Amino acid sequence: MKRKTSLISELMSAQRKRLVLLGGQSLALGAAIAGQAVLLAEAVERIFVQQAPLSSVVVILGSLLAVMAVRTLLSYGNGRIGLQMAASAKTEMRGKVLRKLAHASVPSALRGQTGGKVSVALDAVDEADSYFSQYMPRMMEAAVIPILILIVVFTLHMNSGIIMLVTAPFIPIFMVLVGLKTKNKSEEKFAQLAEFSGTFLDSLQGLVSLKLYGRAHRQQQEIERSSLGYRDATMDILRIAFTNTFMLESIVMLSIGIVALELALQLLVFKSLSFHTAFLILLLVPEFYSLLKNTGTAFHSGRTSMGAVRKVEEMLAETKEERAASDRGDGAGKTDGTGEIGRVEKADKADKADKADKAEKAEKAVKPGTAHLDLIRMPPSIELRDVRFRYAPDSFELAVGSVSFGPGEQIAIVGKSGSGKTTLLHLIAGLLKPIAGEVLVNGHSLAQYDEAAWFEHVSYITQHPYIFAGTFADNIAIGAGRDVSRAEIVQAAEAAGLAAVAAELEQGYDTFVGEGGRGLSGGEKQRLALARAFLKQPAIILFDEPTVGLDLHTERILQRSIAELAKKTTMITVAHRLYTIRHADRILFMDNGALLDYGRHDELLARLPQYAEMVHVQRKGGFA
Numbered sequence: 001m002k003r004k005t006s007l008i009s010e011l012m013s014a015q016r017k018r019l020v021l022l023g024g025q026s027l028a029l030g031a032a033i034a035g036q037a038v039l040l041a042e043a044v045e046r047i048f049v050q051q052a053p054l055s056s057v058v059v060i061l062g063s064l065l066a067v068m069a070v071r072t073l074l075s076y077g078n079g080r081i082g083l084q085m086a087a088s089a090k091t092e093m094r095g096k097v098l099r100k101l102a103h104a105s106v107p108s109a110l111r112g113q114t115g116g117k118v119s120v121a122l123d124a125v126d127e128a129d130s131y132f133s134q135y136m137p138r139m140m141e142a143a144v145i146p147i148l149i150l151i152v153v154f155t156l157h158m159n160s161g162i163i164m165l166v167t168a169p170f171i172p173i174f175m176v177l178v179g180l181k182t183k184n185k186s187e188e189k190f191a192q193l194a195e196f197s198g199t200f201l202d203s204l205q206g207l208v209s210l211k212l213y214g215r216a217h218r219q220q221q222e223i224e225r226s227s228l229g230y231r232d233a234t235m236d237i238l239r240i241a242f243t244n245t246f247m248l249e250s251i252v253m254l255s256i257g258i259v260a261l262e263l264a265l266q267l268l269v270f271k272s273l274s275f276h277t278a279f280l281i282l283l284l285v286p287e288f289y290s291l292l293k294n295t296g297t298a299f300h301s302g303r304t305s306m307g308a309v310r311k312v313e314e315m316l317a318e319t320k321e322e323r324a325a326s327d328r329g330d331g332a333g334k335t336d337g338t339g340e341i342g343r344v345e346k347a348d349k350a351d352k353a354d355k356a357d358k359a360e361k362a363e364k365a366v367k368p369g370t371a372h373l374d375l376i377r378m379p380p381s382i383e384l385r386d387v388r389f390r391y392a393p394d395s396f397e398l399a400v401g402s403v404s405f406g407p408g409e410q411i412a413i414v415g416k417s418g419s420g421k422t423t424l425l426h427l428i429a430g431l432l433k434p435i436a437g438e439v440l441v442n443g444h445s446l447a448q449y450d451e452a453a454w455f456e457h458v459s460y461i462t463q464h465p466y467i468f469a470g471t472f473a474d475n476i477a478i479g480a481g482r483d484v485s486r487a488e489i490v491q492a493a494e495a496a497g498l499a500a501v502a503a504e505l506e507q508g509y510d511t512f513v514g515e516g517g518r519g520l521s522g523g524e525k526q527r528l529a530l531a532r533a534f535l536k537q538p539a540i541i542l543f544d545e546p547t548v549g550l551d552l553h554t555e556r557i558l559q560r561s562i563a564e565l566a567k568k569t570t571m572i573t574v575a576h577r578l579y580t581i582r583h584a585d586r587i588l589f590m591d592n593g594a595l596l597d598y599g600r601h602d603e604l605l606a607r608l609p610q611y612a613e614m615v616h617v618q619r620k621g622g623f624a
């Protein structure tokens with residue numbers, strides 16, 4: 001049998017008490033099975049062979065009923081323990097998956113299909129059920145009861161014991177052969193299911209675009225292809241399951257037949273066996289094989305489950321690797337540290353030594369995990385020190401030199417599309433980790449801060465804020481991260497210019513918005529994000545200014561709200577409007593991943609031709 005997955009070992013070791021109980025109950029079950037056969041053989045012998053009166057077997061029949069009841073209770077008990085083990089293992093597994101997904105870095109969260117991840121978190125975890133609810137109890141029973149029956153048979157009649165001993169291994173051997181095949185097929189099935197779920201969800205989310213671009217039919221074919229792949233993988237497993245059952249039944253019937261023939265010969269031809277012994281053995285033999293056969297069936301579902309657990313394990317390992325990579329500062333976790341980055345750093349040896357020296361000093365100054373104490377000085381000073389970042393080894397590289405922002409400064413990041421503005425914003429937010437250099441907050445590396453403590457001070461207003469299915473008020477309240485009163489929500493909404501929007505809603509602040517509720521326009525969504533920020537009162541606001549033109553009225557409301565919010569915060573804006581740019585304390589001009597220059601509007605206008613050109617273009621476009 002293949003080695004168990006380490007996740008299964010981990011989950012099983014948490015269930016030690018239940019396993020011991022299962023072992024104990026299985027032993028008692030074995031004794032009940034043997035006892036039941038002994039009592040039944042005795043009753044039949046007395047009634048039919050010795051022709052004894054019924055009154056003389058009343059005690060035996062009463063005991064038989066009692067043993068049968070105990071046997072039923074013990075079987076039920078084993079099933080219950082199995083279900084309990086499955087429930088707690090699934091809870092643990094799902095918890096692990098959700099924790100990993102929740103703590104994944106931004107690049108790894110964006111990687112892969114959402115539907116595939118959902119399928120692993122829900123379906124694969126559910127499929128793991130039978131490993132604990134069926135496979136483990138049956139395996140435990142198979143490890144104890146058949147041995148007990150064999151001992152009884154050997155003491156009664158050596159030949160029958162030998163036949164059972166010789167034929168029994170065929171069942172586990174067959175199980176292993178089939179099981180190995182099933183596990184591979186099961187892994188294939190889950191890969192197919194994840195692909196199918198991913199394709200389906202992607203198609204649903206992009207349905208409008210697919211229709212507009214006439215790609216709906218192709219996508220339909222794609223869904224059909226992946227659903228057929230899933231069907232075929234499932235059918236393969238079912239085919240193996242049916243063959244498995246047929247083969248097991250055949251082996252069992254043949255083995256029982258051989259033992260019965262041998263008993264008949266000894267009883268009738270050689271007359272070396274009493275009816276009582278022969279009948280008792282004949283009662284025990286089917287129990288013996290049926291246990292092994294049930295184990296075979298459970299083994300099949302156990303292997304299917306292991307394939308599913310393997311999928312969960314892969315997902316957990318993937319996230320672990322990425323975390324390890326991002327902790328090492330490998331950017332998106334794709335670099336191996338010996339590639340181009342290594343070469344660049346070799347060429348820059350002196351600089352690197354200097355940096356290492358500085359990093360060591362910073363390390364000594366602040367022990368990891370204690371740096372959040374320095375988040376008291378808010379808004380903080382932020383410094384970028386030779387920050388470099390890359391999504392993947394051969395992809396776009398961002399390299400900003402050194403620049404620092406004082407507490408409460410208003411920073412605008414400008415540049416052409418694709419120049420790295422959002423990437424820089426994410427690096428400052430700590431959503432991406434630099435592959436070289438560091439982002440310092442209040443003089444300490446951002447990497448040393450407790451992530452949750454840092455995020456408590458940050459609000460990030462993207463161009464497409466997430467609106468979840470809930471009321472308008474709930475969607476604002478999420479910004480606070482604590483219980484807030486209706487008055488506070490209304491105040492935040494008013495500050496963000498949302499009061500009029502709320503007044504127009506059918507049920508005001510209690511109107512359902514988001515999925516399945518009322519939709520919101522782009523401008524309304526951004527104002528909702530601003531309202532969240534008003535509630536949160538962060539020390540740093542990262543703002544991705546809308547590129548699409550808003551109407552003048554909305555634009556004014558937004559500007560007023562942002563100016564109000566900016567009073568007590570460091571605000572870093574990916575700016576597209578000349579108004580924002582001109583009012584910034586400092587403008588960072590990005591070009592193809594490099595920070596070309598920074599300064600105030602008039603300074604850049606005087607010394608950076610690219611900036612002057614951008615301003616000129618914007619003026620012509622009427623953005624000013």
Ligand SMILES: Nc1ncnc2c1ncn2[C@@H]1O[C@H](COP(=O)(O)OP(=O)(O)OP(=O)(O)O)[C@@H](O)[C@H]1O
Pocket residue numbers: 107110391392395396415416417418419420421422423424
């Ligand atoms: N998750 C990602 N994986 C790989 N490359 C990425 C990823 N996100 C962005 N990029 C690439 O990084 C470069 C910079 O992207 P970024 O979004 O920072 O630019 P930007 O200046 O904000 O652009 P825009 O103004 O159009 O939003 C682009 O070439 C983009 O293709």
